[in-house]
Amino acid sequence: MFKKISVQSLFTISLIILFAVNTLVLLTIFDEWNSDGPYSHGFLGIIVVVYVFYLQRHRLQATNLSKGHYSLALACLVFSLFVFLVALLSSIQQLQQLAFYSTLVSLFFCFYGWKMLRAFFIPLLMLLLIMPVWNMLQLPLRELSTQAGVWGPELLGIAVDRDHYRLSTAGGMFDVDPACSGLGFFMVAALLAFCVSYFNKLSTKRTLNFLIISLAIAIIANWLRVMIIIVVGTYTEMNHFIVHDHLTFGWIVFAVCLIPLIYIARTFFEERPEDESQELIQPETSDESSLNKKQASITLIVLITFVAASYWIPSRYDENYAFVEPSLDNYQLVSRDKPYSPSWKPYSQGATQERFSYYIDKSLGFQVYLADYYKQEQASEMIFVENYLFDEDFWTEIAEKKLAVPGSSSLSQANLVVLKRSAHRYRLVASWYVINETVTSDKKMAKLAEVKAALIGKPGATLVAVSFDFDGENQAMAEQQLSEFIDTYLNSNQS
Incomplete structure (x- = not known):
């Protein structure tokens, strides 16, 4: 053949x-x-x-x-x-x-x-x-850059307060975002190091030495960028152009830092003699x-x-897949399967359908949001960076944690977001995932269940979220009431 x-x-x-x-x-x-x-x-x-x-x-x-x-x-x-x-x-x-x-x-x-x-x-x-x-490198690089943003200005007499990745000075506030981690400089420096290694025919030891030097210069370049932006932004009260166009300024700083790196490469990591590398290019x-x-x-x-x-x-998938809501004995169903909610605007990209239901129990009201996917694909999935459970223009996130559901056998805890809109209006939003009868609030377990469901030809999945508004006076009681509703919702028979 x-x-x-x-x-x-x-x-x-x-x-x-x-x-x-x-x-x-x-x-x-x-x-x-x-x-x-x-x-x-x-x-x-x-x-x-x-x-x-x-x-x-x-x-x-x-x-x-x-x-x-x-x-x-x-x-x-x-x-x-x-x-x-x-x-x-x-x-x-x-x-x-x-x-x-x-x-x-x-x-x-x-x-x-x-x-x-x-x-x-x-x-x-x-x-x-x-x-x-290489995004896993962003976290340590971001941490180092944030700490450098504290140490550098303080050496010049500028007091810096740190709140996670937000740095505050007398002249303004600076957020060290993942894009400010210097990962781009880091990867370019690594690529440059191996280019020099190839064209100069460096040994493994000399390649590693030059790689370490290159990466160190890349990290220092990003530190300088962060420190200069904070210092200049503080003294100009955030009015200098480098504060707003920090991306271009960063590459300028990195380009300047490449000058000593190029000098080091030409001076100390020169090309090996031809006879030393002859063995490497012999054909089979x-x-x-x-x-x-x-x-x-x-x-x-x-x-x-x-x-x-x-x-x-x-x-292999069911185009008619839809999560079947249970029938709750202890809560009155006010509305079901509404495509829109006037008071809640979550977003699930690529969902087959989105539905809202509303339940009450005396003076308590619970709103359920369902986002059905008959199958999930890249950028059309339950767990996606652009999905959200609340509108940031109207709500401020206070906390994100787990909500215990002690009475449920299928779900031990749900994801919980605590939101605030005004002094007397708070909202709890609990959520979990349902994939082919697997119920979980863990993203990794949801991804694993997604693979298993696809393999057996039943990839249908649903994001379930429940919102509960309260006045902010007794959050512990509100969480307990929400937990009891979720317990009833999970343990009731499907209608």
Whole structure:
């Protein structure tokens, strides 16, 4: 079958299949690259990566993998595709992006072998550095930048009060948002370090040394940006342009900090002599250059099987899915399945339908909000960053915690948000998720239940939220009354 087909052609076919299946994933990556966020260097980075691959094209050579190496490569491919399938079914964007990269590397491993994977380690690592999968670094970098925003101005005699990530001085208030963490500088510095390592043919030890220096300079550059903005904003009472256009100012500071980094690279990390790196560019011997037809067949079959599964599994759903509300004996139903509420405006993007019901018990009133999804997809799901349970223009969040539901066997606690609108108007909003009879308030468990439900062809899910207004005098009593209503709601028979 593959007698006249080269390994490059088969690898190209595999890439075309992989890219076609991951079109939406690629679009999310391009969106991150096209934004003002920490991955805005992506388009420039991919040009560098492609150029490095082009320079090393003569080293690409098919390898007849040993059984041990191919078993490892195939295991990596199967695992990557499995993670991709789970990420697809659970609509976790960054996990999909990471699985896409892992699958790409695994395919490279399957077709070209371990030696080629090692030879192309630097460009593959550079590709990983421009993937938008590094958000977990924002938290520690943000913490360091916030602390630097306290220490720096105080060294100049400016008193700074810190409230989480909000810094207050006599001249104004400064929020150290996730975008101010310096993650963009951090990733650009890492990419630059490996570029220098590749073009200067640095050893592993010297590469790590230069990487540490580059990352340190990137962190210091962001500290300087934060400190300068706070100092200038304080003395100008927030009227200087760098306070408002801190993004452009930050890149200017980073560019200035690159000057000593470039000097260090040219002075202390010069190119290695050619003979030291000669071993690294020797091609494979000719007796190992033939492609094993069986290995190629298995690789393509595994890829196509998972591709088929990624289309077939999500295609099974009930278009008529809707959560059936229970019939409550102790509460009077005033209205049910109303598409709109005049006093409550939550938002669930991509919901199949949104419904409101209202229950009363003597002087107590409880409003129930249901957001049904007959299936969930990326950006059309219960757990999504743009969804909200209250309008921030009318309500201020006081606290976010868990509400115990001791009488329920299906739900031990619900998510609770405490809101305030005026001195005598407060609101409690409790919420949880229902996925194929699984009831939970935990987002991770909801995602796991989402995957299980999709696998058995019943992906229907509903966000359930209950609001209860009170005067703010006795919050503990209000929480107890809300908990009792939820307990009754969960334990009643469905009508």
